[in-house]
Amino acid sequence: MSDDPRVIRLIMDLRKYGIPEPILSVIERIPRALFVDEPFAHAAWDNSALPIACGQTISQPLIVAYAAWKLELAPGMRVLEIGTGSGYQAAVLSPLCRRVYTIERHRPLLSLAQARFKALKLDNIVSRHADGLEGWPGQAPFDRILLSAAVGEVPVNLIEQLKPGGRLIAPVGPVPKSDVFAPKISFSQHLTQIIRRENGIERTTLIPVMFVPMVAGLPDARSSDDVERKR
Ligand code: SAH
Numbered sequence: 001m002s003d004d005p006r007v008i009r010l011i012m013d014l015r016k017y018g019i020p021e022p023i024l025s026v027i028e029r030i031p032r033a034l035f036v037d038e039p040f041a042h043a044a045w046d047n048s049a050l051p052i053a054c055g056q057t058i059s060q061p062l063i064v065a066y067a068a069w070k071l072e073l074a075p076g077m078r079v080l081e082i083g084t085g086s087g088y089q090a091a092v093l094s095p096l097c098r099r100v101y102t103i104e105r106h107r108p109l110l111s112l113a114q115a116r117f118k119a120l121k122l123d124n125i126v127s128r129h130a131d132g133l134e135g136w137p138g139q140a141p142f143d144r145i146l147l148s149a150a151v152g153e154v155p156v157n158l159i160e161q162l163k164p165g166g167r168l169i170a171p172v173g174p175v176p177k178s179d180v181f182a183p184k185i186s187f188s189q190h191l192t193q194i195i196r197r198e199n200g201i202e203r204t205t206l207i208p209v210m211f212v213p214m215v216a217g218l219p220d221a222r223s224s225d226d227v228e229r230k231r
Pocket residue numbers: 056057058059082083084085086087088089090103104105106109130131132133148149212213214215216217
């Protein structure tokens with residue numbers, strides 16, 4: 001166990017929510033400070049979401065751990081994550097499965113995340129700059145799919161990229177169309193689990209959450225990437 005009191009406090013907090021030990025040990029090992037911007041480094045071990053570039057957020061450790069838990073990962077699995085952001089969620093999934101495929105629409109965020117994966121030698125993470133709403137047809141089907149941004153409804157084409165018996169987790173609920181001011185908007189979503197069965201899907205509503213919205217298409221020079229450059 002780490003002897004950093006901030007790490008111990010976070011792990012004890014997550015344990016109270018029932019997060020299993022193998023996931024706690026991954027949370028303890030992945031240095032979250034590497035995934036946040038310098039001004040927020042002091043808060044890296046807090047159990048809270050924090051702002052990152054391009055108006056996005058790094059998810060709260062509890063939600064990252066909870067999603068990793070509910071995905072019920074096994075060592076041989078191939079997992080698709082949509083919404084790389086800081087790369088923290090992908091880094092937490094990485095030791096728990098065979099390969100993580102992660103997609104991000106903001107190029108500056110993806111570049112930072114890729115440098116972090118390299119620094120931590122997380123060699124089983126493959127990432128790409130694309131619209132994740134299309135999934136990753138060239139690598140489908142996946143054992144698991146995790147949406148790290150909120151959707152009004154889970155797109156059917158993503159469910160189709162699951163293996164039979166495969167599982168998808170997504171924050172589902174009302175979302176604004178643009179992500180530019182999204183972190184300032186409060187809306188109610190639920191983490192939702194979908195299992196692909198032979199004869200349809202099995203759907204379970206998990207916990208209430210608040211994620212930035214999934215936005216279709218890539219940002220153009222005049223929109224969010226531009227906002228990022230002006231900061
Ligand atoms: N898992 C991330 C959470 C980042 S927030 C982390 O641990 O830090 C959600 C991310 O989803 C944002 O970076 C946002 O740009 C991205 N996103 C939103 N819509 C997307 C889309 N259609 N395709 C790919 N990424 C998208």
